Amino acid sequence: MIDYSHRFKTLETNVVHAGAPRPNIAGAVVTPIFQSANYLMEDESEYDEVRYIRLSNSPNHLSLQARLAAIESGQAALVVSSGMAAITTSLLAFVSAGDHVLAQKTLYGGTQSFFDHDAPRFRIEHTAIDTVNGGPEDWEAALRPETRVMMVESISNPLMEVGDLEAVVAFAKRHDLVTIIDNTFASPVNFRPLEIGIDLSVHSATKYLNGHSDLVAGAVIGSLEHVDRVRQLQLHLGGSLDPHTAYLLERGLKTLALRVPRQNQNAQRVAEHLAGRDDVGRVNYPGLPTDPGHEVASRLFSGFGGMLSFYAGDDARAERFLSTVRIPIHAASLGGLESLVVRPARSSHLGQSPEVRQALGITDDLIRVSIGIEDADELIADFDQALGAA
Numbered sequence: 001m002i003d004y005s006h007r008f009k010t011l012e013t014n015v016v017h018a019g020a021p022r023p024n025i026a027g028a029v030v031t032p033i034f035q036s037a038n039y040l041m042e043d044e045s046e047y048d049e050v051r052y053i054r055l056s057n058s059p060n061h062l063s064l065q066a067r068l069a070a071i072e073s074g075q076a077a078l079v080v081s082s083g084m085a086a087i088t089t090s091l092l093a094f095v096s097a098g099d100h101v102l103a104q105k106t107l108y109g110g111t112q113s114f115f116d117h118d119a120p121r122f123r124i125e126h127t128a129i130d131t132v133n134g135g136p137e138d139w140e141a142a143l144r145p146e147t148r149v150m151m152v153e154s155i156s157n158p159l160m161e162v163g164d165l166e167a168v169v170a171f172a173k174r175h176d177l178v179t180i181i182d183n184t185f186a187s188p189v190n191f192r193p194l195e196i197g198i199d200l201s202v203h204s205a206t207k208y209l210n211g212h213s214d215l216v217a218g219a220v221i222g223s224l225e226h227v228d229r230v231r232q233l234q235l236h237l238g239g240s241l242d243p244h245t246a247y248l249l250e251r252g253l254k255t256l257a258l259r260v261p262r263q264n265q266n267a268q269r270v271a272e273h274l275a276g277r278d279d280v281g282r283v284n285y286p287g288l289p290t291d292p293g294h295e296v297a298s299r300l301f302s303g304f305g306g307m308l309s310f311y312a313g314d315d316a317r318a319e320r321f322l323s324t325v326r327i328p329i330h331a332a333s334l335g336g337l338e339s340l341v342v343r344p345a346r347s348s349h350l351g352q353s354p355e356v357r358q359a360l361g362i363t364d365d366l367i368r369v370s371i372g373i374e375d376a377d378e379l380i381a382d383f384d385q386a387l388g389a390a
């Protein structure tokens, strides 16, 4: 019988060792890739005990799931085929036709689009709530007898806002709502939502958890009961992770506790530098003391993350910056070792009208940066040459 249950005290040790198969399978130091769809029938008495990739119970799944649960203080975790599979499967596990969701007003584009276009076909409605400038009184007004879930993000895209997450937990508990947080931007190194009472944490594991921009995967972490409910639905929706990707994700995950602190430090340096330039507009980064999210982030997070955004001044300057910056790659996605730059108005938020974007503060000159692990001085010098003399 292989045991996947061991975990250690610290995240640093857990990312390397938690949940690794014991005894080591065939003596292998690393969990080998179990590229087998199905397994020998033994004495299984229940369907759940049949081993099959879609049931997320190959050794690659079991080891990775145990590790993810350990690093984010959960009892259990489920890995799935993408961040969107993690989000939609989790939501649908807790809402039925006629139900209602309170959803943070600035959600990842894919999640927002699911709420706007897909969920209504199943008679699932949502109301946008403001977790940054609004509070429990406003949320109370949006609450309905059929509200079941509150969906939030730890750091919002692309303005890096941090909502009052403790108030969200208190409100949800008072009204018996399930809380789901997308913790992709913060990563478990900077924030572990279950420790403040959030029910389910979901990730695009494509980003920081893997960290190498070479796979797409998702993760759901929570109590045994909550994760099991998502697992039961995943069996039927079918968004399982293949073992080879699980192996790669486990490999990438091992360096999470080295990568993220370096990305935090680099982002802090770049954000401070940009904020000090007179010719750059506001810099959105919760690590800046002037940032509206700084107070909550300082209280709840152990680091401010590797994501920031800034206003280049005008459209032409933003375009010039993107075409002259040499180290960051002009590409969507985030959380990898390499710095990336992108214009949200031309990518993630292209589907929204210019008026809506303007109202949200997502103007044509806003540039979002995913900071990598490069040398901070060299990154800063590159930003300076691309922005021109201050």
Ligand SMILES: Cc1ncc(COP(=O)(O)O)c(C=O)c1O
Pocket: 082, 083, 084, 085, 108, 110, 157, 182, 184, 185, 203, 204, 205, 206, 216, 217, 218, 333
């Ligand atoms: C915050 C956030 N959540 C979820 C997703 C979706 O993840 P995936 O592309 O792995 O499905 C993304 C992707 O960019 C994201 O940024």
